[in-house]
Amino acid sequence: NTYMKLHNKKANFNYQILESFEVGIVLSGQEVKSLRLGRGDLSDSFAKVQNGEVFLKNAFIPPYQNAVVKDYDPKRDRKLLMHREQIRGLVGSTNNLIPLSIYEKHNFFKV
Secondary structure, eight states: OOOOOEEOHHHHHHSOOOOOOOOEEOOOHHHHHHHHTTOOBOTTOEEEEETTEEEEESOBOOOOTTOOOSSOOTTOOEEEEOOHHHHHHHTTOOSOBOOOEEEEETTEEEO
16 A cells, blocks of 8 residues: 655756665654655755765655644654665765655555
């Protein structure tokens, strides 16, 4: 059961896609609910390797409308789940890491 799929429309226009990966993303419960409603924006987001881990930065996921959460940052850094070998291949690369889309697959969100 695939829910709304968010696309980064700017990615294919502004960048030449050399390689793509399907990776998991660590989300809070309210972020999952918000994404299932098709709410979010990847247009200004990018990924960055930090201390051997990959983080999605500047992706906008608004708070779930029925959630009461204090101090929620809709553009917070979110950890991406990649294999170590994939991360090692990215370290030192001068290429930009740009999310193309975010979607649900088998009850897990993928980027």
